[in-house]
Amino acid sequence: MATTTAPAPTTQRPGTNGANGTLDGKCPGGPIESHWDHYKAEIKLINPANKRKYQVIVVGSGLAGGSAAATLSELGYQVKCFCYQDSPRRAHSIAAQGGINAAKNYQNDGDSVYRLFYDTIKGGDFRAREANVWRLAEVSRNIIDQCVAQGVPFAREYGGLLANRSFGGAQVSRTFYARGQTGQQLLLGAYQALSAQIRAGGVKMFPHTEMLDLIVVDGHAKGIVVRDLWTGEISTHMANTVVLATGGYGNVFYLSTNARGCNVTATYRAHKRGAFFANPCYTQIHPTCIPVSGDYQSKLTLMSESLRNDGRVWAPKKQGDKRPPQQIPEDERDYYLERKYPSYGNLAPRDISSRAAKEACDDGRGIGESGLGVYLDFGDAIKRLGEPVIRERYGNLFDMYEKITGENAYQQPMRIFPAVHYTMGGLWVDYNLMSNLPGLHVIGEANFSDHGANRLGASALMQGLADGYFILPYTIGVYLSSEAGKKLPPADHPTIGTVRKEVEDRIKRLTSIKGKRTPSSFHREIGLMMWDKCGMARNRDGLQAALKRFPELREEFYQNLNVTGEGGGANAALEIAGRVEDYLEFGELMCFDALHREESCGGHFREEYQTEDGEAARDDENFAYVAAWEYKGTGQNPYLHKEMLEFKKAHLAVRNYK
Amino acid sequence: MNLTLKVWRQKDAKSPGKFETYEARNISTHASFLEMLDVVNEDLISKGIEPIHFESDCREGICGTCSMVIDGLPHGGQPGTTVCQLHMRYFQEGQVVTIEPWRAKPFPVVRDLIVDRSSFDRIIQAGGYISVRTGGTPDANALPVPKQNADLAMDAAQCIGCGACVAACRNASGMLFMSAKMGHLSYLPQGQAERSRRALAMVRQHDSEGFGNCTNQYECEAACPKEISVAYIARMNRDYALASAKEMAGVE
Ligand SMILES: Cc1cc2nc3c(=O)[nH]c(=O)nc-3n(C[C@H](O)[C@H](O)[C@H](O)COP(=O)(O)OP(=O)(O)OC[C@H]3O[C@@H](n4cnc5c(N)ncnc54)[C@H](O)[C@@H]3O)c2cc1C
Ligand code: FES
Numbered sequence A: 001m002a003t004t005t006a007p008a009p010t011t012q013r014p015g016t017n018g019a020n021g022t023l024d025g026k027c028p029g030g031p032i033e034s035h036w037d038h039y040k041a042e043i044k045l046i047n048p049a050n051k052r053k054y055q056v057i058v059v060g061s062g063l064a065g066g067s068a069a070a071t072l073s074e075l076g077y078q079v080k081c082f083c084y085q086d087s088p089r090r091a092h093s094i095a096a097q098g099g100i101n102a103a104k105n106y107q108n109d110g111d112s113v114y115r116l117f118y119d120t121i122k123g124g125d126f127r128a129r130e131a132n133v134w135r136l137a138e139v140s141r142n143i144i145d146q147c148v149a150q151g152v153p154f155a156r157e158y159g160g161l162l163a164n165r166s167f168g169g170a171q172v173s174r175t176f177y178a179r180g181q182t183g184q185q186l187l188l189g190a191y192q193a194l195s196a197q198i199r200a201g202g203v204k205m206f207p208h209t210e211m212l213d214l215i216v217v218d219g220h221a222k223g224i225v226v227r228d229l230w231t232g233e234i235s236t237h238m239a240n241t242v243v244l245a246t247g248g249y250g251n252v253f254y255l256s257t258n259a260r261g262c263n264v265t266a267t268y269r270a271h272k273r274g275a276f277f278a279n280p281c282y283t284q285i286h287p288t289c290i291p292v293s294g295d296y297q298s299k300l301t302l303m304s305e306s307l308r309n310d311g312r313v314w315a316p317k318k319q320g321d322k323r324p325p326q327q328i329p330e331d332e333r334d335y336y337l338e339r340k341y342p343s344y345g346n347l348a349p350r351d352i353s354s355r356a357a358k359e360a361c362d363d364g365r366g367i368g369e370s371g372l373g374v375y376l377d378f379g380d381a382i383k384r385l386g387e388p389v390i391r392e393r394y395g396n397l398f399d400m401y402e403k404i405t406g407e408n409a410y411q412q413p414m415r416i417f418p419a420v421h422y423t424m425g426g427l428w429v430d431y432n433l434m435s436n437l438p439g440l441h442v443i444g445e446a447n448f449s450d451h452g453a454n455r456l457g458a459s460a461l462m463q464g465l466a467d468g469y470f471i472l473p474y475t476i477g478v479y480l481s482s483e484a485g486k487k488l489p490p491a492d493h494p495t496i497g498t499v500r501k502e503v504e505d506r507i508k509r510l511t512s513i514k515g516k517r518t519p520s521s522f523h524r525e526i527g528l529m530m531w532d533k534c535g536m537a538r539n540r541d542g543l544q545a546a547l548k549r550f551p552e553l554r555e556e557f558y559q560n561l562n563v564t565g566e567g568g569g570a571n572a573a574l575e576i577a578g579r580v581e582d583y584l585e586f587g588e589l590m591c592f593d594a595l596h597r598e599e600s601c602g603g604h605f606r607e608e609y610q611t612e613d614g615e616a617a618r619d620d621e622n623f624a625y626v627a628a629w630e631y632k633g634t635g636q637n638p639y640l641h642k643e644m645l646e647f648k649k650a651h652l653a654v655r656n657y658k
Numbered sequence B: 001m002n003l004t005l006k007v008w009r010q011k012d013a014k015s016p017g018k019f020e021t022y023e024a025r026n027i028s029t030h031a032s033f034l035e036m037l038d039v040v041n042e043d044l045i046s047k048g049i050e051p052i053h054f055e056s057d058c059r060e061g062i063c064g065t066c067s068m069v070i071d072g073l074p075h076g077g078q079p080g081t082t083v084c085q086l087h088m089r090y091f092q093e094g095q096v097v098t099i100e101p102w103r104a105k106p107f108p109v110v111r112d113l114i115v116d117r118s119s120f121d122r123i124i125q126a127g128g129y130i131s132v133r134t135g136g137t138p139d140a141n142a143l144p145v146p147k148q149n150a151d152l153a154m155d156a157a158q159c160i161g162c163g164a165c166v167a168a169c170r171n172a173s174g175m176l177f178m179s180a181k182m183g184h185l186s187y188l189p190q191g192q193a194e195r196s197r198r199a200l201a202m203v204r205q206h207d208s209e210g211f212g213n214c215t216n217q218y219e220c221e222a223a224c225p226k227e228i229s230v231a232y233i234a235r236m237n238r239d240y241a242l243a244s245a246k247e248m249a250g251v252e
Helices: A032-042 A063-075 A113-123 A131-149 A182-200 A263-272 A306-310 A336-340 A350-362 A377-383 A386-406 A460-484 A494-512 A519-534 A540-560 A572-596 B035-044 B120-127 B147-157 B166-168 B174-184 B195-208 B219-223 B231-248
Strands: A019-022 A055-059 A078-082 A203-205 A207-219 A220-228 A235-237 A241-244 A281-291 A310-315 A376-379 A414-423 A440-442 A625-630 A638-645 B003-009 B018-024 B094-101 B109-111
Touching: A032 A131, A055 A063, A055 A220, A063 A078, A063 A182, A063 A460, A063 B174, A113 A131, A113 B109, A131 A182, A131 A460, A182 A203, A182 A460, A182 B120, A182 B147, A207 A235, A207 A263, A207 A494, A207 A572, A220 A494, A241 A460, A263 A572, A281 A306, A281 A350, A281 B174, A306 A386, A306 A625, A310 A336, A310 A350, A310 A519, A336 A350, A350 A414, A376 B035, A386 B166, A440 A460, A440 B166, A494 A572, A519 A540, A519 A572, A519 B035, A540 A572, A540 B094, A572 A625, B003 B219, B120 B174, B120 B195, B147 B174, B166 B174, B174 B195, B174 B219, B174 B231, B195 B231
Parallel strands: A019 A638, A055 A078, A055 A241, A078 A203, A241 A440, B003 B094
Antiparallel strands: A207 A220, A220 A235, A281 A414, A310 A376, A376 A414, A625 A638, B003 B018
């Protein structure tokens, strides 16, 4: 592997094969404040006429993929963009509600690049790469300028200037928003830029097309195999470089706030072709979602974190208190976030708030029929500000809540419970956003990202757009200029045919089992197991039990799966089966990573490693590294590569929100 | 609860379609309409019958993917509600429910309830954007926008591009969709430079895709899950008339 040194023997950790290589993030040297400027000044440029000679495949049309495809085309590259939805405008980014961070300091409340950088590093529990996070904080400011120029209708004050709100893990107000539909408006901005480029001929768009494999020729990522979800047709596409912007893998839990189609297939297939998967166990459980109501349920709905600006979270003080909330007097309510984390209160970060909710429920103080819920109460805010103000700020969220639950949250508190929401893990990338596999770039939620072990609210949109508009368009040139003069592999290159045949065989295999179980029933089973063993809290026994169960489940899958119809034409059962097939392997990798990380940090909470008052106990001496796993065969232990994390600007400290 | 479904099944665009009858058994009133269909589909697959094909993604009313006509009404007819947000508590025990795809010439059927809405994408590609390149933009607060205008722009920008307006219209007009995008951009100072060009280009694309004209029946507004106002159509018509006049006079 180009970026790894020879495996150095280290002490063996459970779950790994004991041999570790170290990975180089390729960060520029010198003071962190000037990294990015120096880097941009020094990289090789490709002249405009030559850019036209390069083809780029972008898989994904969300904030990351959409913004990248549009910008790369503006620069002159020939772009092909793929998404599984029927239109690029429907990518999952559209569902983001609350907002996007940027260190603009428009509120004059002391925000700065340093503060956003520090909040992100600390919020991520010191498990992110400093240089990337600094760059992210720096370019955050350009994003807002760009989006406003595109016509994104951000919320404004009466004076006509932009409004801000606060999000968790920050003591400044730096979140820009468009009512409760920020993701929608940002995505439409990127989609419109993309549409202009499609019209101009720089981007060829392939909607309803799913990437099923990566084509690696002579050690470089050079193409993909896709299936048209409407016609069933399989085709191959080659390019000088491949960009994956395929989002997160939260749906491995079956129930999550992610859209139904979100999947791990693109990144996991790339992993099987040699790309390292970093920190797969870092998953974010969002504290404020509508509780599960029954086993028919297909997804969980988020109630945006922005609600915690005005809503107060509480549970009854008494165990088993089943009185309606209005009948529970003030002094019998436990506003547990305000009690435990007085300096951040209801805006404590997500991992901490979720665990606090779980603690209250585990203590028998949960509310609702299932006892798996706590209240998010707007009573005080409505008294203070009046209902119209609350309606203006969050009206669409209250409406959404009412549609789902039939309850009016202006009159009674919302019932909420944590749910899987975001995945910090993803394919490993260096400072250039390139994977260890040359030619494969990974952006947005799909990479292992800048959020360490926990992402702060309103930072995913920022990262997706930073990667797509402002970072990748520069860094991609580093790889492409190193490939100057090299031709694309010819269409009859044997590898292309081989990978294509493997995809076709896989589909044939799935459609020919004709057993008894539906693809979704397997998905549900994996999801329940992951939630139970690798969810909000994890322990060795549970993880080992899950690791034992995966091979059994796979065996049953290949014997008893029922996919109706054949590969041709639209086939919903086949689509699901293909994704579930990947979860059956990927879930195992997550558990493996969770088992090996014998510490608690951010979203990864190991019950064996906690402080006396139940907070995460990090182990910097042994685990201040990114765990990047190399695929070694299905059912085989993956191979661990470490990228050691150094903190020069933000000094390692206990993460304290008290 | 139990229901009887009459569902449009059609193998692909070329094959003829027909209604099939299925039973939906033991459905929770808390389930959404699509979750009810999931349950029916699980049952169909277990019996070796191919599931009912329909599209959905976010399942929270924002992506605009889900699209079906229920008992003659796009998205089922609950105000401000997409079918993924429609809950079974609005149905009655034993009810017979008819489910069809959007029916409009510019939206050909792909399979069962899935239709091809790429014509909407082409309308946006024709001019539904502000032409700015990445980078080199002024500071975001350099150009104040009166809050009232920002709010009007946002009201229009909420369109999810689902196509219910077209499905509801007897002329299969896409004008509510198109006017929402024009309204969004024309209420903002950034959108002024291309306002005329945009109106001409989008309307021409709309017409060439085979969408019909608006004859002021306002079925679209009633069907719109985002409750977008037909007032935007009037604004669009003014923009288009002005732009055409300018074009004829050779001003633009
Ligand atoms: C309900 C909700 C609310 C959120 N709110 C916020 C918020 O307020 N602020 C914030 O910062 N973040 C928020 N997030 C997180 C944020 O929305 C996401 O992390 C972010 O939008 C991801 O963007 P992306 O471009 O990386 O991926 P996505 O938007 O998920 O896009 C993935 C793209 O890849 C394509 N794709 C995937 N797999 C394949 C395949 N195999 N073949 C072809 N194409 C494929 C899809 O079609 C899609 O176009 C929220 C998330 C959720 C779920
Ligand atoms: S599935 Fe997204 S709007 Fe219905």
